[in-house]
Amino acid sequence: MSEWEAAGRAIDAPGYGPLREIIADGVERLLFAPHDLGALVAAVLCLVDDPALRRRLGDAAAERARLSLSWEENARRVVRACEESLRREAA
DSSP states (O other): OOHHHHTTOOOEEEOOHHHHHHSOBTTTBEEEOTTOHHHHHHHHHHHHHOHHHHHHHHHHHHHHHHHHSSHHHHHHHHHHHHHHHHHHHHO
């Protein structure tokens, strides 16, 4: 994710497989078909033409960043990974 999300900016992004697994198209970003210039242009124009959509996507992206990209959340992920590693070693 990015500083743009934390800043509450609407984002277009290519819908590569891994990205599609973590981003809900039309909820936090507009995803377009990779390598499809027409799809990219359409997504950008969609944001240009729809201020309410830009605001909604930006708000959702900022909320996602606030909840999942904070130092606290990153620390929780590290602790969970360490705990899981210790459990596997103990088994």
